[in-house]
């Protein structure tokens with residue numbers, strides 16, 4: 046039987062071929078290594094029938110041979126294996142059996158006997174240590190990479206984790222290797238995230254290789270940083286090129302391809318979030334899971350679960366610590382890795398008025414590269430619908446689905462782009478226990494199919510289905526991380542209600558200290574904590590802004606079509622958009638219905654025109670109608686779909702395209718409503734035969750200010766909608782806006798000459814709209830200033846230039862509102878998106 050001798054610091058172990066030998070901090074293992082960087086169950090060494098093989102078992106800090114991180118490697122006499130660190134981690138020197146003969150005590154060492162001072166001897170938790178054996182490993186933690194290698198740029202590990210390449214490709218100096226989705230490429234990547242002709246590798250005259258982006262939609266990345274549309278970058282041996290779900294590494298003239306199939310490890314190290322004022326709302330959170338894991342995060346309200354989720358997804362990066370995606374630093378390589386993350390917020394990210402299929406169709410159009418065909422997108426949608434068993438519901442409106450099914454649709458939407466990591470924020474809140482189980486089983490299935498799923502939940506009924514449970518304590522620290530079935534024992538309570546009561550009653554208790562002093566900590570998190578905390582150094586927002594899979598106009602087109610579809614499917618809204626202006630226009634007819642809007646004759650006694658109160662009142666009512674209709678159309682528009690906007694923004698939606706889609710659709714609706722109000726209000730009245738600018742089309746000349754007022758009020762409504770935190774606040778603000786407009790029309794009292802008030806009225810759209818219509822009707826003579834007849838209002842001058850000025854000012858206020866909306870929208874965006 047072949048034997049192998051391992052030596053470390055004067056100790057030796059002789060391994061025979063009859064069984065595998067386990068290495069790690071676990072005192073139950075064969076070779077116990079008391080070093081915090083070594084994982085509980087770090088690796089095995091076994092005879093495979095041909096040679097001795099060291100195999101890493103998902104250790105946190107890695108197994109290294111000759112400085113290279115390895116997953117599985119043949120070893121033999123002369124080899125040296127470092128655990129936990131390539132250079133100064135515990136080093137096992139390998140020699141052959143002959144050495145064993147000359148070594149004084151070369152017996153294989155069973156179990157803990159060899160080291161009485163094992164570092165795990167921490168205060169034991171209340172329950173006995175969990176019994177596990179090596180053959181059914183409870184994975185401890187994922188791999189964590191070495192620190193950046195030279196030339197690693199934005200943080201490339203010196204090797205791509207410890208995975209084996211999926212494929213190799215041979216590069217030639219005289220040949221360009223083009224990557225893309227189309228079949229005519231030399232390297233075909235069948236991934237919808239990849240453009241048809243995405244990028245190419247080619248040699249430079251000095252024999253080095255370069256990657257050049259071919260104007261790809263989703264970008265080409267080197268070490269996680271985009272090289273820019275049409276840009277190129279020289280490649281060194283440590284550089285990693287990212288294209289869609291594939292990454293490439295150059296080894297000599299050979300190109301290694303690693304395809305991200307979703308099976309990625311994930312870990313967080315020392316995550317700390319500090320808010321203004323220096324308060325820490327997330328404190329030193331570390332945990333890690335291997336691939337295909339389902340992790341649940343629970344904790345009392347305010348314990349930092351949402352903060353943790355934002356830190357893990359990069360939405361609001363932590364101030365300190367790292368998030369590692371399959372050994373790659375998420376924060377440093379956010380531009381590339383963000384595309385592999387799916388996030389299902391608590392609120393549905395769908396337009397509920399659409400059918401399931403249509404909602405997914407628009408989402409796919411926005412998220413996939415512009416060069417994907419409708420058939421390709423449809424095929425992916427059908428695939429996801431089948432996977433989530435939603436195909437029978439695809440023609441149903443989202444509103445008609447149950448809460449659980451709706452959640453499935455939200456998950457389906459995120460799955461379209463095949464993320465490897467999926468985060469869900471309280472997906473089961475508001476669901477009954479049956480649906481709760483359904484959703485958790487769905488998540489279990491997603492993880493089993495090769496994804497890592499992390500779910501923040503308030504529901505504790507289905508925790509057993511998860512691989513790992515993270516319990517957050519008040520104050521934002523970890524109270525427990527480990528298998529869910531051991532958690533209650535760990536806390537020493539029988540129910541979760543008791544645990545949460547304890548959190549509530551003993552808020553100041555050092556829950557984190559209790560966790561760190563436990564054996565569970567040693568088993569499940571100590572190795573991750575062994576690496577010192579790093580302060581977060583995010584690349585500039587400009588450098589990590591997501592690629593826009595679609596061009597601006599294409600996004601705008603899709604958004605407009607989607608918005609029209611949403612409005613079109615809401616019959617109630619459609620009916621109101623017609624009824625509201627019709628009623629508002631019609632009520633104006635009740636005012637002195639037989640009186641016209643012309644200037645009255647001069648009163649010979651006063652030498653002034655007799656005021657025409659009908660004209661001012663009618664114009665007041667029509668103006669208020671346009672204000673109301675315009676602002677009411679838009680005031681809830683942004684707040685009601687803020688969650689959708691936030692999510693889509695994080696996947697590359699353009700803020701200005703989004704805003705413009707609202708302006709165009711709502712603007713068109715509002716302008717038509719304004720036209721209706723104006724036509725109903727003015728057409729049955731006697732009006733001047735000739736206008737100031739449109740000749741004898743006086744009716745239309747009078748309608749134009751009403752339409753423009755509707756538009757500008759709609760923009761004001763958008764400002765309110767972008768400003769508020771909840772939809773309920775919009776109604777009082779809408780009423781306030783409309784009443785202020787009434788006051789500042791100038792129809793109720795003389796504004797001109799009232800110092801301060803008049804200047805303030807220039808900010809009001811109704812002032813300029815009434816001014817424009819007033820120039821046509823000659824308001825200075827319809828409502829003469831009785832106090833000082835010579836002091837006429839210049840905004841009402843019966844001249845074409847005054848009409849033009851009034852209209853220009855009205856539109857300008859609308860444009861300023863547009864800038865304000867964009868500014869306010871930015872405040873609600875994920876922190877990493879603000880630019």
Ligand SMILES: Nc1ncnc2c1ncn2[C@@H]1O[C@H](COP(=O)(O)OP(=O)(O)OP(=O)(O)O)[C@@H](O)[C@H]1O
Pocket residue numbers: 320321326344345346347348349350351352353
């Ligand atoms: N930007 C901020 N500035 C100051 N404090 C904040 C900020 N964001 C969150 N907090 C505070 O941090 C704590 C954690 O908040 P977080 O929303 O993460 O808790 P949570 O566990 O998700 O709560 P819930 O279960 O109620 O959603 C809370 O006390 C919250 O008030």
